[in-house]
Amino acid sequence: MNIGELAKRSNLTPSRIRFYESIGLLKMVERRPNGYRTYPPEALVLIELIATAQKAGFSLDEIRVLVPTDLENWQHDTLLETLQRKVADITALEARLAQSRKQLVALIKDIEAKPGDIDCAENARRVLSRMLDNADLPDMDAGDVKLLGKAGRVRANRRKSAAN
Amino acid sequence: MNIGELAKRSNLTPSRIRFYESIGLLKMVERRPNGYRTYPPEALVLIELIATAQKAGFSLDEIRVLVPTDLENWQHDTLLETLQRKVADITALEARLAQSRKQLVALIKDIEAKPGDIDCAENARRVLSRMLDNADLPDMDAGDVKLLGKAGRVRANRRKSAAN
DNA sequence: CTTGACCCTAAAGTTAACTTGAATGTTAAG
DNA sequence: CTTAACATTCAAGTTAACTTTAGGGTCAAG
Incomplete structure (x- = not known):
């Protein structure tokens, strides 16, 4: 082929x-x-x-x-161990995500609760401190997550456009 | 400061x-x-x-x-919308992770079930096809995840060491 | 008045996982 | 026999989110 x-x-x-x-x-x-x-x-x-x-x-x-790439000799034990570690990793990540989502949902409720009536800056400050208060996500010492980017795409070179 | x-x-x-x-x-x-x-x-x-x-x-x-960076004027609506999208993203990701984990766990069971007795290559092939059979994770068109790298660290330049 | 801690900028380096480009060779079809 | 579709290599470009380096200024203490 x-x-x-x-x-x-x-x-x-x-x-x-x-x-x-x-x-x-x-x-x-x-x-x-x-x-x-x-x-x-x-x-x-x-x-x-x-x-x-x-x-x-x-x-x-x-x-x-x-994957030792030849299909013939891969080490049973190393493989199992790695797979198990990965499952643990995923479990940890799931916990982190649940946390994140909880936080976001709380934040949304918080923002929605205030019909744009009161002072915007004051509201902002309130929301920020709320966000920071439960900003106790376990730090990702062991790796990192990136989800779903591509939202706030900036066309040209970032440095350049920011230097504007 | x-x-x-x-x-x-x-x-x-x-x-x-x-x-x-x-x-x-x-x-x-x-x-x-x-x-x-x-x-x-x-x-x-x-x-x-x-x-x-x-x-x-x-x-x-x-x-x-x-975050319009000045605390004074951020747009309520854009913010809410974005937050909501992000929650949806996280939910989707959680689903993906659950899938991944399920797959891995099944794979582990599968491997453990065979006490290194039978032919290793045959076992490998069996496991691989099992893996590919339920390799129906929804494709990540909308973004990407990376979890927990730093496992199989290779010291020098990858190209170089691979060219060995 | 010198030493060390701190600050500045601009440019280049880092990592992962590829893609793109340039220059060139090979093969199948008409 | 030419042309299009494939193949090759090697080098350089891409993106995100920073860090590192080089080459200088500034400030507080002794």
Whole structure:
């Protein structure tokens, strides 16, 4: 299988597949005499596994450790351990998210409660201090979350437009 | 208040505070004749709010839109709307995480069930296909999550070490 | 009046996970 | 035989959110 076909079947770009190979994540590839890469059918399974693992929150570095890329010898124990750690991680994250949501919902109620009547700045200050009061989310020492960006997109270079 | 003190009180680095100013996030700052920045006490509240919002998963771009940085005029409606969207985002993410965890737990059980007896490669293949079978996580069109990296740390330059 | 702690700016570096670009080779079709 | 669609490499660009570095000023203490 050529890279183009593998790309189509897996819904990854060729460049991405080459990239995975370049970082040692995808070693299941041979070269034809002309230099073209050629992949066995298992490669499809493997890169889909990689993509799936990414969706589940694994970094490529973690995936490299997890999946010895050749399907033949992966270490049972390391794998289990890592998976278990990851479940713990997810559980912790779920707790954090629940906290965040609780906080946000409280904040919304708080803001809605005041029909724009009273002084806006005063209201702001009140809301801010409320927000800070229960700003006791456990610090993310162990990693980080980013959710759903792309909201306040700024067109040009941020520094430049901000220097305005 | 000088930047150093603000930094200490907020537990952010001075460079980070300057950075926030440089991207137009923190406009609450004056200059003393010597060029030193000087902050009113409210600045502490504000940057703590920024940090809190980040912990809750807001990007700096989103925060810029949310918090007009002067405490005096923020738009009630935009704010509410954004907060609500964020709650929805978090809910969606929670669903995704629950899915991920369920999948991982199933996978762990699956692996544990086979005492390393049977062929390792066969086992691997079985586990992989199981993983791929329920690899139906909703695609993250709307954003992305990263959890808890720093596991499979590779020392030197990744490209370089992989080229080995 | 010097030393150390603090402040300034502008530019470049960092990390992850890719993408894009430039320059070039290969192959299948008409 | 040419052309389009594919393939290759290597280097550089992208984004977010900062940090680091280089090269200087400023200030309080002794």
